[in-house]
Amino acid sequence: MFLRYSHKKLLEQYWPRLRGAVEPLTDKQLWWRPNEASNSIGNLVLHLNGNVRQWLVSSFNGHKDERDRPLEFSEREGISAAELLERLGATLDEASNVLKRLTADELVAPMEIQGYHVTGLDAVYQVVEHFGLHYGQILYIVKMLTGADLKLYRELNAAGRSDLSAAHP
Structure with a gap:
């Protein structure tokens, strides 16, 4: 269940929305940064790919x-x-394959990633949480630069509730 939900968030929610928001950007918008202490959308996409x-x-x-x-x-x-x-799409395709094949033993196995001692469960959770954090930053920058309503929750009715019978948050 954890792996299915992780796959859903990462590959069925975050990724298509991020892709749709970034595709129409100009190079200037993609690499714009408000100051040297901040990242551009381009940097954040590179960072997500690396992570x-x-x-x-x-x-x-x-x-x-x-x-x-x-x-x-x-x-x-x-x-x-x-x-x-x-x-990023190619990396996420590979990540999808990993998430679809992981076993319970792999989720509890110890690993060392980036100098951290973690379990497989930690690694999957880190990726989904980390992607969600930077996905939100990217959407905020896109909205700030374009003024566009990204229409991320098209399934919600006027009362702000999903009309989809099988929808989950």
Whole structure:
């Protein structure tokens, strides 16, 4: 149940909404940052890609960790929204496969990721929680830059309730 819900949040809710919000952005909007202490949408997408790849894909597939986390934040331009989303989409496809095949034994097994001693359960939870945090930041920046209503909850009726009989928060 935990893995199904994690998959649903990450791949059926956060990812399509993030992709839809970022696809129409100009390069200037993608790489805009209010100050040097803040990240651009482009940096956050690179960072999400690095985090998901490191914590889910590489760790559970036994691949060498080749993440360059500082580079995720030092990029300033030159990568289009389409390319960033393609990279993240490919990583999320791999993450989806991992989430679909994980076993209870893998969830309780000890791991070391990014210097942290965690279990598989910790790793999955970290990725979903971390993605949700930066997904929210990205949507806020998109709304600030564009003034657009992203229509994220189209299934809600006028009373703010889901009309979908099987909907869950």
